[in-house]
Amino acid sequence: SSHWGYDVDNGPSSWHQSFPVAKDGSRQSPVDIRNEETERDPTLQPLVLKYDPRSSKTIANNGHSIQVDFDDTTDQSVLKGGPVTGSYRLRQFHFHWGSCDGRGSEHLVDGASFAAELHLVHWNSEKYADVANAAIEPDGLAVVGVFLKIGAANPALQKLLDAFDSVQKENTKADFKNFDPSTLLPPCLDFWTYLGSLTTPPLLESVIWHVLKEPITVSSGQMEQFRSLKFTANKPMQDNFRPPQPLKGRKVRRNF
Numbered sequence: 001s002s003h004w005g006y007d008v009d010n011g012p013s014s015w016h017q018s019f020p021v022a023k024d025g026s027r028q029s030p031v032d033i034r035n036e037e038t039e040r041d042p043t044l045q046p047l048v049l050k051y052d053p054r055s056s057k058t059i060a061n062n063g064h065s066i067q068v069d070f071d072d073t074t075d076q077s078v079l080k081g082g083p084v085t086g087s088y089r090l091r092q093f094h095f096h097w098g099s100c101d102g103r104g105s106e107h108l109v110d111g112a113s114f115a116a117e118l119h120l121v122h123w124n125s126e127k128y129a130d131v132a133n134a135a136i137e138p139d140g141l142a143v144v145g146v147f148l149k150i151g152a153a154n155p156a157l158q159k160l161l162d163a164f165d166s167v168q169k170e171n172t173k174a175d176f177k178n179f180d181p182s183t184l185l186p187p188c189l190d191f192w193t194y195l196g197s198l199t200t201p202p203l204l205e206s207v208i209w210h211v212l213k214e215p216i217t218v219s220s221g222q223m224e225q226f227r228s229l230k231f232t233a234n235k236p237m238q239d240n241f242r243p244p245q246p247l248k249g250r251k252v253r254r255n256f
């Protein structure tokens with residue numbers, strides 16, 4: 001059977017065949033954030049992201065995205081605050097991007113796409129034993145989404161891009177130590193938050209989403225470097241984003 005991907009025959013519009021939650025789910029992601037319809041919630045705590053560069057381990061091309069994995073055996077790099085109680089441990093971050101600069105993000109803001117979107121994936125280490133157990137729980141994961149907007153070249157991103165040569169092909173991995181993911185965050189952590197899902201199969205409805213209002217910049221040349229990575233069968237890795245899904249009555253809250 002054709003493993004899921006982003007091609008015309010195995011892409012987002014066909015995922016429901018193997019993962020019925022794609023169609024039947026009540027909290028699917030991503031969504032188009034219509035700012036006028038969001039609700040400001042003054043009870044939302046500030047988002048606290050404490051990352052230790054010593055926890056970064058490897059960079060990998062997993063055939064769907066480029067992903068940096070972290071040592072999540074202790075609470076070295078954690079997310080606290082925002083809508084969640086407790087502490088969520090950083091497991092990995094990865095990206096979604098387009099074949100051109102006009103598209104590529106998964107979440108939209110008032111219908112507008114960004115060139116790319118960074119996802120920092122954390123799991124509820126106070127309630128669950130590991131990420132796989134957390135991933136099947138409604139409060140198991142907390143993902144922070146950061147938009148990448150075309151502008152000045154981003155030096156923090158360049159450190160990552162310089163490692164791409166060793167992971168051009170699908171299912172390749174290389175050491176990637178001492179990387180501080182907070183260098184990829186914008187100065188302001190204002191966010192929208194809503195209950196959603198993984199945006200790739202198995203599309204589990206276990207994610208508390210925190211989408212940052214402020215993008216970071218990326219240059220067109222840097223976007224070209226993302227597109228130099230390969231999917232399977234030597235195809236350029238690009239357009240690895242799911243389109244927006246119905247809100248189905250969900251409220252998106254904001255802390256700003």
Ligand SMILES: C[C@@H](CNC(=O)c1ccc(S(N)(=O)=O)cc1)Cn1ccc2ccccc21
Binds near residue numbers: 135201
């Ligand atoms: C979670 C999957 C692995 N996928 C992810 O961890 C993941 C994380 C974040 C995103 S995104 N783009 O939304 O930020 C997407 C996928 C493993 N796995 C596969 C089957 C499965 C069944 C139970 C538990 C884990 C399972």
Ligand SMILES: [Zn+2]
Binds near residue numbers: 094095096119199
């Ligand atoms: Zn993602």
